[in-house]
Amino acid sequence: MNKINTQTQPQPPKGWRSYSSDKLALRNVLLIDPAQNLKKRADLIIENGIIQQIGEITDGWDGEIIDGSKLIACPGLFDMHVHLREPGYEHKETIYSGCHAAASGGFTGVAPMPNTDPAIDNPGLVNILREKAVGFPVEVHPIAAITLGRKGKNLSEIGELVDTGVMVFSDDGSPIVIADLMRRALEYTNMFGATISEHSEDASLTMGGVMHEGAVSTRLGLPGWPGIGEEIAIDRNVRLAEFTGGKLHIAHISTAASLEIIRRAKKNGINVTAEVTPHHLTLDCSLLDGFDSNYKVNPPLRTKEDVIALQEGLADGSIDVIATDHAPHAPDEKEVEFIKAPFGMIGLETALGIIHSKLVLTGKLTIERMIEAMTSAPRKVMGLSDVSIKAGETANLTLFNPDEKWRVDRDLFNSKSKNTPFHGMELTGRAVGVINRGLVWIKDEK
């Protein structure tokens, strides 16, 4: 479909409204910015997209006033692992639909992975994707492919990509199979201070695997994807990071043993960071029992023990980042025999509610740590400037109602796809606004 781009000025998601950022106050809002140890209730005054003042609005102040008494305002959430499927798979998602999904999930920035067709391996494509997000309060910072065409052979023109502002490289969807190529990728990116985000999987150990290998896969007779398939790859990559001094980010870790490798590497001063998804933090492989392909993800859901270990690793900072691995697929692609279904679930519109309900409200994670893992931590790995709630700074904020109870309804998603196992789940805590790039999108009160 060679449709000419007739994209109009993006409108807020259904049930949301756009406000002017010329003169706007969030009255009596709870400000939380863990990076500067800020947690206080105040009026936040924005003028021309800039935070003008944190204090109290005076009588007779003539801007727009939004009641923030039920809300938390934190730095804008950033998701450093999403699949927006453009170009090549626009029937699953586009930059446009993905940015809507991101905004309604409270994200003001996302990093789409380059496993598109063609792969994002050159500055031209990177710039096209960025431009498609203009008009959204959501920044799109593409991650570029490590290798040309994601073919795992020759390095992309990483220097030129760095010049256009790309600081993270990944062949996500596939691992770098050849150890020597990973070595060179780490050496080469290190020259620019850039980072390799690696989908760590030893394909010889996971070939044909569709779920975690263990008691449940044995019962179901499904081919296993053992934890060791991830752990051996992480171990290799961490050793190569140590050997080269390069910066390594481990995408979507899923097992307790992977976490131990990362803990040890950090203790030894190796340049490694890690991310975990909301689904690996809250779901385990026993849910595969009914052969529902919405639970089929790569890496697979692991055991209850792994889930608990990952929760602890996130809480103590061993795992730096929460990232969704938002992986949209059309219904007719997912609604097939389990072994034939593609891997992945969507996550942008449920991440905040899931983490808040299942980890924060249960006392497993502080709200500060949640915010940090979804804001400053991913921005740091991405090489982006920090976002602060401070007078004089650009207003890049997420508004969040921690008490709102809602039921996940995939039919109301802004994403083009509906592949979520969280459909129908009752959650507490919901994103209700995003402010960024001079745009203010806020959900109407119920």
Add this chain to the structure above:
Amino acid sequence: MNKIRFNHLLGLEGLSSEVITEILDSAEAFLKVLSRPIPRVPSLRGVTVANLFFESSTRTRISFELAEKRLSADVVNFTASSSSMNKGETILDTARNIEAMKVDVVVIRHFAQGSPHFLADRVNAAVINAGDGSHEHPTQALLDIMTIRRKTGDLKGLKVLILGDIAHSRVARSNIYGLLTMGVNVKICGPSTLIPREIESMGIEVTHDLEEGLDWCDVVNVLRIQLERQNEGLIPSLREYQRSFGLTRNHLERVGGEKIIMHPGPMNRGVEIDSDVADGPGSVILSQVTHGVAVRMAVLYLISGREQSIE
């Protein structure tokens, strides 16, 4: 008769001993029907049964077809090679077609684990799993259990050894579920590369020593070994497999005692089982085939919810 109802037969996992006993008891009644001069009853008159075979299996298909005809059901057959199932039609299309055709019972054999569950979630028809990948093959296990019960009278406390490629075997899984539910002790025996991880968690024991297993058991159920396992690097060769795990007269003589010998077929004679064992004393392999028809009649009859008596 026919007190217990079930909507689908997707597997033996989770099926109660009452239901299994009900099926076996009905199968006994149908076995009598099968020995009559005219082995046919009108129990399923007016009931449409669709046999969906996404994977070829002559034995299971014929056994189901025969069972359906003996029950006077209307039968339609779809096989992967002859129908649109091969031409890009998805399993979701198949489900929709079944709905549109208003079929009452679907018998499905599929290469993919969970496909009968997929259908059962999407159609009003009763679904019978005739084997889904390496997951379950409930009617095979039911006929195995029936065969054992007929031979021993009582199942409780019996010891059954399942021998062979457990990892890829739907027959093994269904037997394990069903036998454990009926109070039978189960041990499995095979090369470590064909025993799936954490299988002890199902409540069974594992041995890699055939004679130790034989010495322990009352019944040995021998599974078919596929040549592919050699090319997948799971066993060095069929020759070496035969050397360690092929069931021979010698093994049986060394451990002594009466053993019931079973095999779901088709057999690789001289590989997993020697001819003099398969055709020798203790072998119930041919009765398994006969019981297969009776068990499938029982399942079809009970699942259709018809009230007519068999007599």
